[in-house]
Amino acid sequence: MKKALYPLYLLIHPIDGYEELKYKKRFSVSISFVIILLFFFGEVFRFQYYGFGYNPNDPKDLNILFILARTVLLFILWSLSNWLFCSLTEGKGFFREVWAASAYALTPYVLITYAVTIVSNVVVLEEIAFINYLSFIGMFWSVVLMLVAMKTIHEYSLSKVIFTLILTLAGIAVVLFLIALSLTVYQQVFDIFRTMVNEILYRL
Amino acid sequence: MMTALNLQSAYAFAPYNGYTYDPNQKSVPSLNGYEPTRLIMSHDIGVSDMKSPKDFFVSESLGRIYILDSGNGRVIILNAQYALEKTITRFTYQAKETALNNPSSIFVTDAGEIYVADTANNRVLKMDDSGRIEKIIVKPQTDMYPANVAFEPLKILVDKSDNIYILIKGLYQGTLVLTGSGEFSRFYASAKVIPTIEVLNGMFWRLFMTKEQKEAQPDYVPTEFSGFDIDNEGFIYTVTQDKTTQMTLKKFNALGKSIAMNNDAFGDLESQYDRENIVTQFIDVNVEENFFVDTLDLTRGRVFRYDQDFNLLFIFGGPGGTQLGTFKTPAAVDNLGEDILVLDSDLASITVFSPTEFGRKVNTAISLYNSGDYLDAIEPWEEIVRLNENYSLAYKGIGDGLFMTGRYKEAMDNYRLANDKESYLRAFREYRNIVVRQSFPVIFAAVLLILLFVTVGRMLLKVRGRKR
Numbered sequence: 001m002k003k004a005l006y007p008l009y010l011l012i013h014p015i016d017g018y019e020e021l022k023y024k025k026r027f028s029v030s031i032s033f034v035i036i037l038l039f040f041f042g043e044v045f046r047f048q049y050y051g052f053g054y055n056p057n058d059p060k061d062l063n064i065l066f067i068l069a070r071t072v073l074l075f076i077l078w079s080l081s082n083w084l085f086c087s088l089t090e091g092k093g094f095f096r097e098v099w100a101a102s103a104y105a106l107t108p109y110v111l112i113t114y115a116v117t118i119v120s121n122v123v124v125l126e127e128i129a130f131i132n133y134l135s136f137i138g139m140f141w142s143v144v145l146m147l148v149a150m151k152t153i154h155e156y157s158l159s160k161v162i163f164t165l166i167l168t169l170a171g172i173a174v175v176l177f178l179i180a181l182s183l184t185v186y187q188q189v190f191d192i193f194r195t196m197v198n199e200i201l202y203r204l
Numbered sequence: 205m206m207t208a209l210n211l212q213s214a215y216a217f218a219p220y221n222g223y224t225y226d227p228n229q230k231s232v233p234s235l236n237g238y239e240p241t242r243l244i245m246s247h248d249i250g251v252s253d254m255k256s257p258k259d260f261f262v263s264e265s266l267g268r269i270y271i272l273d274s275g276n277g278r279v280i281i282l283n284a285q286y287a288l289e290k291t292i293t294r295f296t297y298q299a300k301e302t303a304l305n306n307p308s309s310i311f312v313t314d315a316g317e318i319y320v321a322d323t324a325n326n327r328v329l330k331m332d333d334s335g336r337i338e339k340i341i342v343k344p345q346t347d348m349y350p351a352n353v354a355f356e357p358l359k360i361l362v363d364k365s366d367n368i369y370i371l372i373k374g375l376y377q378g379t380l381v382l383t384g385s386g387e388f389s390r391f392y393a394s395a396k397v398i399p400t401i402e403v404l405n406g407m408f409w410r411l412f413m414t415k416e417q418k419e420a421q422p423d424y425v426p427t428e429f430s431g432f433d434i435d436n437e438g439f440i441y442t443v444t445q446d447k448t449t450q451m452t453l454k455k456f457n458a459l460g461k462s463i464a465m466n467n468d469a470f471g472d473l474e475s476q477y478d479r480e481n482i483v484t485q486f487i488d489v490n491v492e493e494n495f496f497v498d499t500l501d502l503t504r505g506r507v508f509r510y511d512q513d514f515n516l517l518f519i520f521g522g523p524g525g526t527q528l529g530t531f532k533t534p535a536a537v538d539n540l541g542e543d544i545l546v547l548d549s550d551l552a553s554i555t556v557f558s559p560t561e562f563g564r565k566v567n568t569a570i571s572l573y574n575s576g577d578y579l580d581a582i583e584p585w586e587e588i589v590r591l592n593e594n595y596s597l598a599y600k601g602i603g604d605g606l607f608m609t610g611r612y613k614e615a616m617d618n619y620r621l622a623n624d625k626e627s628y629l630r631a632f633r634e635y636r637n638i639v640v641r642q643s644f645p646v647i648f649a650a651v652l653l654i655l656l657f658v659t660v661g662r663m664l665l666k667v668r669g670r671k672r
Contacts, residue, residue, distance in 0.1 A: 052620055053629040058228045124633045 003028045007035065007107040014145050018152035021104070022097060029096060032103030039106050040071040042113040051120035054128055074172070078102060081171030082150070086164050091154030101153050105145035112138025219529050220522035224594065227623035229473045232594040237509065237518030237563030238544060240529030242286070242556040249288050251280055254552040258308045259359075262538040262545060264493065265314045269540065271547070271554070272320065277304035279318065281333060284540060286556075290333060292318075297329075297337040304329075309359045319368065321357035328357050328370065341368065344388035350375070361434050369440065371429050378460070379429065379440075393442065393460040431488040431536075435495060439463070443486035443499055452486060453499055453514070467514045471501055484508075490537045490544075494571060498537050498544055505531030507544060507557070511570045515597055518563060525551055542567070562591050569601060578605040596622045607631050612638065 006026055010017035020026045044067055047057050083098045085091075093101075116135045123131060150161045222236035246253045255275020262269050268289065269282040279292040295302050305324035312318050317338070320329045328341040343355035359371040366384030369392065378394030410418060429442040440456045452470040455463040471484025487502040495512040505525075509518040525532030525548065533550040542564070544557040559567060569584035582605035588598040603618035604627070612635035619628035 053625045053632060058623075060228075122636065124636060125629050 004031060007031065007104045010104050010145070011107055011141075014148045015152070018101060018149050021101060022093075022152055027097070027100040027104065029100060032100045035103045035106055035110060036072060036075055038114075039075070039110045040068060042110050042117075043067050043071050046113055046117045049121070050117050051123065051128075053125070054120055054131075075102065075106075077172045077175055078168065081175065082164070082168040085167040085171055086150075086154045089160070089164055089167070091156065091164070093153035097153050101149035102146065105142055105149050107142075108145065109138045109142035218520070219524070219527040220520065223519060225473050225516055226594065227596050229469060231473070234518075234594050235562045235592045236520060236560055237566060238507070238520040238557040239560055240555050241543075241558040243528050244282075244286050244554040244556065246552060248286070249280065249282065251288060251291060252276075254280070256549045257535070257547060257552055258549055259310050259536045260538060260545070260547045260554065261310045261312050262540045263312045263314070263316075264540065266312070266316055268312075269545070269554075270310055270312050270318065272307055272310040274304075274307050274549075277307070279310065279320070279335075286554075292331075292333065292335040295329070295331065295335045295337055297340060302337070309357065311361050313362055313366075317362075319360050319362055321360040321370065323356050323358065323373075326355045326357075328360060328368065339386065341382060341386040344380075344382060344386065346388040348377075348388060348391070349380075350377070359429075359431055361432060361440075363434055363438055369432065369434075371432065373428070376428065379432070379442075393440065393454075393456040393462070430486060431500075433489050433491045435491040436493060439491075441489050441491050441497060443489045445485035445487065445502065452484070453489065453497070453510075455514075465514045467516075470499065470510075470514075470516075471508060472504065472506075487534060488536045490539055492539050495574075496567070496570075498539065500534050500537040500546065502534060505534050507537060507546060509544070511597075512574050517566055517570065517597070520557060521546065521555075529555060529557070531555070562588070565591070566595070566597075569598070573601050573604070578608050581605060598622075600624050600627070603627060603631070607634075610634075 003026070006017075006021075010021070044062070044064065047055075047062055047067065048059055050057075079095070079099045079102050082102070083091075083093065083095045086093060086098070112135055116131055116138070119134075120128070120131050147158075147161055147165075150156065150164065151158060154161075154164070156164070218236050218239045220236070222234045223231050224234040226232045254271070254273045257271050258274040260269060260271045267284040269284075269286070271280040271282070273280055277293075280288070281290040281292070283289045295304065304320065304322050307320050308323045309321040310318065316333060318329075318331050318333060320331070322329050326342065329337050330339040330341070331337045343349065353372065353374050356373040357370045358373050361369050363369070367389060368382040368384070368386075370380045370382065372380055376394065378391040381389040381392045383389050406421065410421065413421070428444070430445045432440055432442045434440050438458055442454050442456065444452055455465065457463060471486065483503055484506075485502040486499045488500045490498045490500075492498070496517075497510040497512075497514065499508045499510070500506075501508065503523075504521075505523045506519055506521045508516065509520075511517055520529070521534070522530045524530035531546065531548045531551070533548060534546055535549040536547040538545050538547075540556075542559055546555045546557065547553075548555065565584050565588050569581050569588060572581040572584065578601070581601050585598040585601040585605070588595055589602070592598075599618045599622035603615045603622060603624070606612075606615035606618060607627070607630070612631045615631040616628055616635060619625075619631060
């Protein structure tokens with residue numbers, strides 16, 4: 001099977017798919033990058049082009065950086081945090097594997113985001129419930145794939161998968177907290193230096 | 205071209221820049237709907253200087269303006285051309301002379317009976333226009349009236365069946381309603397305490413407080429109404445100064461139930477406009493004969509004009525008081541015909557606002573639209589859009605007109621501009637029905653053809669297979 005179509009095979013055969021991914025190295029980093037890019041563009045696409053009648057967002061409020069942060073940055077944090085914590089808890093996965101497996105797990109969510117956004121433009125109010133179910137299924141299947149991926153990549157039992165999952169999320173939270181903290185601290189430090197320079201300039 | 209020039213020159217006269225709020229509640233520039241055209245001060249009328257007039261009443265049926273000159277304890281009556289008709293300086297009750305002490309509200313019935321809330325004297329007076337007092341209404345003798353609240357009437361109005369509605373300082377039970385003879389009738393329409401985060405937080409900490417601490421805390425009592433008015437159908441419109449109550453502007457029926465409104469954000473909406481913190485404190489409300497609603501903001505001296513459905517139409521006026529059209533202490537708002545009058549109690553003046561060409565167009569379009577004349581309203585709405593692209597109400601109007609005529613696609617585009625999702629989906633349903641119905645034969649034929657090809661192809665393959 002071609003490498004580019006492998007994520008689609010994984011969609012339907014998660015358990016076999018991830019085992020082959022790990023032990024036969026049937027993954028490619030470039031395809032994972034494509035999926036992450038599609039993930040990001042899908043979110044932007046949905047923000048702007050979701051059926052007008054159901055789209056709570058004002059197109060004028062689009063903030064690309066914010067969407068970038070909650071897709072790409074979050075993904076990077078996820079794989080980093082997961083890899084770090086799983087290395088500590090006897091996980092067998094390499095960072096490349098964690099990265100690719102996580103990206104491949106996003107496929108159903110990404111595909112359904114595009115589908116839902118397009119279809120939401122041609123449905124009336126009574127039919128929007130089906131669209132909502134569909135997007136729920138996409139999200140749910142991605143979560144299932146992610147769990148299977150973690151289980152296979154790190155050779156874990158299910159309970160350990162859930163344990164490391166919680167650790168990973170906690171790790172992400174800590175990193176985000178540190179980012180926010182350092183931003184405010186640096187801003188204040190910067191402010192101090194700026195006022196000092198200004199003060200000196202006035203005195204000169 | 206002519207219109208553009210007119211608007212341009214008119215624009216320059218108003219000391220404020222028009223703005224309005226778009227459907228996402230962000231402020232956008234807009235044309236001025238009303239402009240100050242005239243200032244009426246004591247010397248224009250030809251009376252000695254007014255001292256902090258607190259209220260005025262415009263009676264369109266009598267063609268008179270009654271100014272309550274609170275500081276001097278008199279009532280000045282003007283005719284509809286703003287010329288002096290009469291002043292009432294002497295008040296007599298049963299041949300005895302009496303005086304007003306800091307009165308704060310005046311109401312005149314269609315029959316010409318004048319009601320004055322004589323605040324510091326704790327009474328309400330009913331008199332004719334020669335100053336002869338017919339009736340003095342004092343604190344009603346009833347257990348319902350809380351004993352610790354003095355009878356200090358702040359605002360007053362009288363309905364068609366002579367019931368007297370009084371807003372009383374410090375009375376949280378609601379508006380006091382008295383019968384025509386001054387008997388207690390009921391409390392009406394109290395403003396409720398809405399459990400905001402702040403209130404809930406306060407209640408939580410109260411659980412751990414000692415009695416002394418609790419007593420030192422402010423009580424969470426309903427906000428008092430700061431002004432009210434009655435329309436031709438007997439509905440009462442109230443305003444409060446406190447924005448946190450979500451009762452800023454309300455409409456009540458005769459039973460005191462508030463009427464549901466599709467809009468509940470009134471006054472200035474953003475916390476930041478002009479890089480200043482905005483707190484809107486409505487001090488008075490006026491309902492016009494055709495049910496337009498004007499509310500007056502004390503802090504920024506602005507009038508917010510709403511239509512019958514409480515859609516924001518115009519914002520005009522401003523803070524200051526040094527220029528025509530700005531105010532120091534706006535106290536009351538009323539309308540005379542299409543003009544809107546604002547009384548400033550510090551400046552002791554009445555400012556007359558007249559609609560601009562744009563304002564007049566919006567008023568006519570709204571009137572047509574709200575009387576159900578969606579088709580006739582399209583044309584004025586389209587002119588309004590030409591003058592002011594930011595006026596989202598116009599797109600809704602055009603959309604409704606087009607929807608009625610069955611031009612669903614165009615209606616959808618207009619609803620989209622108005623950000624009216626509900627109407628958009630309504631139009632979209634119709635539009636999709638039409639598209640599906642029109643393209644159904646094509647789709648059906650295509651499906652049939654494909655099926656035909658497939659079956660024929662299969663049969664051919666089978667035949668070939670058998671031959672082999």
